[in-house]
Each structure stands twice: as structure tokens, then as C-alpha cells.
Amino acid sequence: MITIQGKGVSTGVAAGPLYFYRRAKGTITRFTVEDRDAEWQRFKDAQAKAIEQLGELAEKARVEAGDEAAMLFETHQMMAEDLDYEETIQGLILDEGQNAEAVVTDVGAQFADMFATMDDDYMKARAADVKDVSGRIVGILLGIVQGGIDSDVPVVLASDDLAPSETVQLDKSKILGFVTSGGSGSSHTAILARTMGIPAIIGVGDQLKEEYEGREVIIDGGTGIVAVDPDEDTRVHLMKKREEQLKRLALLNQLKGQPNETKDGQKIKIFCNIGDPSDVAAVLENDGGGVGLFRSEFLYLNCDDYPTEDYQFEAYKKVLSDLDGKEVVIRTLDIGADKQIAYFDMPKEENPALGNRALRICLNRPEIFRTQLRALFRASAFGKLGIMFPMVTSVWEVKEAKKMCDQVRAELDAEGIAYSDDVEIGIMIETPAAAVISDRLAQIVDFFSIGTNDLTQYTLACDRQNNDLGRFFNAHHPAVLRLIKLVTENAHKHGAWVGICGELGADLELTETFLSIGLDELSVSPRSVLPLRQKVRETNVSEVRERLMDDLMSDANTI
């Protein structure tokens, strides 16, 4: 087995024979033309033909990969008729009498170079677009038909770097995956591969040799691994992964866009837990309805010192804009206990789970909290934001935190900085104390999110990281479920919505119970969204509610 490491840019596992993309190459000769006007006309004809082809490609891409992909070819059309580009070509043909093929090749390279030398990754990547457009016009001038895949069975396609137009023109039924030696994650090949759901790995360099042609490969677009002649272990491992992915994909096709609604019409929101702005892709891929828990700790963990307001603002803003109006609940700093950060310089505690953590740190060190709240409110102008405080035990804590929110708003007003007046304020319910006084807490917040991992740990007095406590740590314990029921009833009594953002939310054995209790939202890891949606859609709450609630609340000793 030969293992090659590249960069995975489109997830999924594919297995099949390796096939090298063959590009039809014409030889460009240089000569002086006799009839310059006729040569110019020849260019204009080829340009018109290119624009027509690009229009057809745009429509093909629209059907296969959506408007975004189509727009790419429309941009190519505009590049093909760009005035600077055209005038430069015109000058070389009419004034100097050079032949059209040579001129377009040169001018294409010249414009591509201008992009390639720009100080901006996005613009650098545009060099490929200009080359692609010029290559198309040259191809038309030379009468070349672009190469396809000459194989009866589907293949894993290898190439140096595919131009976007090449990617779209290919017969997709023949392609299991892409491996390219060059390319970047923001190249169109990567983007198109992702939208079309074809695994892709880029940047494998010269490790991929043409002599591997026809040999069996398995590629994993998640990890960027290309295995040529895979051994048995690798094959079994990756094929299992592939099966899971196919199942998920089938589920996705069946459930994407469908409401999270039970057979008898009860609805529940299914949101996602994320820990990094880059996780947003997974939320959208899995059709999550929003973000129910965005852990802000990564901002602090990625830095050697307290992250600045602007740094935080950019991260929050990115997630809010990417979610495009869907609600995003961002949890304020939740460190301490098992998450320690050196520059916070916290004294060592005997019992960190019961120590100075989360909101407690924020209230004790308001300067840190204020920076985060300012960044959050500033970002609120870019989407639908909920702010959530972790580790609450008393009403006064929430009041103090809300007072700081008021102060931050007043500051922003004074500075003339925009923020949304539609920001929801909520708290995590992770302590038995918060659950028991949730009737009072519900009156001063917009929502609750139940953190079942900590709620279980504190309710059962069981350290969740102690493996020896396995059978004592039971998240299905009636004490935990009764607290969830109590919290939900109290929230609804006072007009607050309530969700779960712990791992329990994705536990399909409890979905019927949660629906019966009447939770408004479940926030789960992105990959759990669709299985959960499926479970919700199979449930008939009116059939199970009475039995489940009786079981939960009865004084019988049998459970």
C-alpha cells in the first residue's frame, strides 16, 4: 500500500481505479497574419463562441450545483468580454499583426500573472479563472475538443489542477472522487466538488505518479488520505466510513428541508452545537435550523493572551453572517473545571468542578466579561443573536450579568456603534439550584438551555470524567429527567423557550420523552440533526405522552 497525504477539501470516501485526466493539447504556433482585420474577426468569433459555451455551462452548473456555481461561469463570461482584456488583444492583432492564438495565450498569461502577484489569496486564486477563459478561447481557435473520461467504469480522477469549466463538463456519473496535485481550498474545483458532494483531495504534489494509473485507490476527503493499493485493514476501515456516509447522505436527501414535526403535528427546533466558526459548514450541510450552542472558549484557547474585542467580534460576526438570519446562541466564556487557560492565572483548586468557573469568573473579573459582551453586541447587527450565560445558580448572578449587558449597550449607544435591539438573553440550566428555582429565573430571561452533562454530574454527584463511575453516571436517571420537566414547565409558565444543548439531546431513546415534556429546541452536533429529525417525524406524541409521563412521575419503585 502507498499512502499519500493531501488536503481534504470535500468530505466523503471513494474507492475505485485511478484515472489521469487528459487534457487535449494543441500546439500554438506564432506567425504574422496578412489580413489583420480578418484575424481580429476570427478572435471576435471565438470570443462569442466562448461566451455562448460559458452560458451553456452556467445553466448546466445551475442544475447540478446551484446558482453559486452558475455565477462562476457568468463571471467567466464577463472576463471573456472584459474591455481591458479585449483591447489588449485587439492592439496586438490589429497594430502588430500577431495571430490570435498566440495573442490570447500571451494576454491570458499576462492577466493571470497580475492576479497571481496580488497580495490576497482570493485574488491569487482568480488567476486560474483568467487562464481558464483564455484556454477556452484558444481551444476554439484551434478547433480542439476538450478531453473527457475514456473509461467504462467510474474512476477516481487525478490531475494537476482542474479548471472549473473542466470540472463541470465532466460526466459526473463517471467520477467517484478528485485528487489533484495542486490547487487550493478556495479553488473552484474544491468548491464545486463540495457542492456536488464528490470527495476531493488537493495538494498531493508529485507523490501522485502517473504509473499508478488504473490501480485501485481509496480516498478519504475528510482526512486527505489517498491509499493506493489499500491493504485489508485500511479498506475495511474506510469502507465502513463510506457506508456510514452514504447512509447519512441518503437520509439527507430524504429529510433535507423537511420540518421537524411529529405525526400529530408537534414541532421542535433542531439546532447545532459548534465550537469554531469553521463548523458552520457542517451545520448548513446537515440542514441545522440554527446554532443552539456556540462555545466561545476556542477564542480564548487559541490565544496566548486575552483575545481582543475586535478579534472576538470578527469571529462572532462571521458565524452570524454565515448563518444568514438563523438564530445563533453564543455561550459566554465557560472555562474553569476541566478547561484551564494559562494566562487566566487561576489558583489551583481542590475541587474545580465546584470552583471558580464560567459566569463566576466573568462576574469576578468584569473587565474580561465586558470585552466579550461588547464584541457580542457589536456582532448582533449581523444576524439573529442569543447570548447565554453558563453555570448559573442564583437570580442575582443573572441580574448582575444583565446589568452589564445594559452598560455595554449604553456604551455602544454613546459611541454610535450599531447593535441589534432583538438580542435574546438566556442561561444554561446546569445546576440543580438553577433547575429548582427556574420559575424565578424564567421571569428574567428569554430562554433556557439545559446542559445535561453538567446537570447530570451535579444532580447525581458523579464526576463525568471518572470512568469508574460508569453505572452510577446515568443521564436517564429520573431525577435528571424530572428536573428537565420542571424546568420546561416553569419556562413555559413565564413565556421563555427552553432547549437542551447537552449530549442527551441527541439520544434517540429519549426523543419521545423530550417531545412529551414539550421542549422547544434540541441542540446537537451537526451530524446528529438528521437522525433526530427522522426520529421526531416517526413519533406520535399523543400516543406516548401519557405513558411516558406517568412512568417518569409515578412513585412506583420499578424504574
Added chain:
Amino acid sequence: MKSFEYVITDPVGIHARPAGIMVKEIKNLIGTTVTIAKGEKSANALRLMAVMQLGIKQGDTVKVTVEGGDEAAAAATLEKFFKEHF
């Protein structure tokens, strides 16, 4: 001649796709010449690649100038377009 200044908020700056749509929009503004300037450098807004070459990034201030035709309407249209796309 009318002009306005705008601070780019889009994380990618003025990129190909919206710039392409902008070119289309400007073609509809009959008789108006639109210039985009960033600092010393400027480009005719109809020239897609020249506009991209300005390398306009998030946070940059650009000055958009319209000349000829219905300048007031053109400036208003473009200002709205910039707010929506850049």
C-alpha cells in the same frame, strides 16, 4: 459629477461575482461613467478585471464617482448596491 465614499464590510472585499453583477448594473445606467477609486488607484467600473486589480479588501474606503446621465439616480442605485453586496 456626483460621488460617495463607502467602507467595504464584506470579508472577501470586492470579489468576482458581485463585481460581475455590478458591471451588469452599470451597463443599465445609460450615459453614465462610473469610476471606483481606492487611494491613488482608480478604475472604470465597467472594466471588471481592472476593478478586481484594485485589490479592494474589507475595511478599505472606496470612492465611487458617477459622471453623465442621471447622476443623482445612478449614485443612489450604486450606493444601495454597494451596501447590499460589498
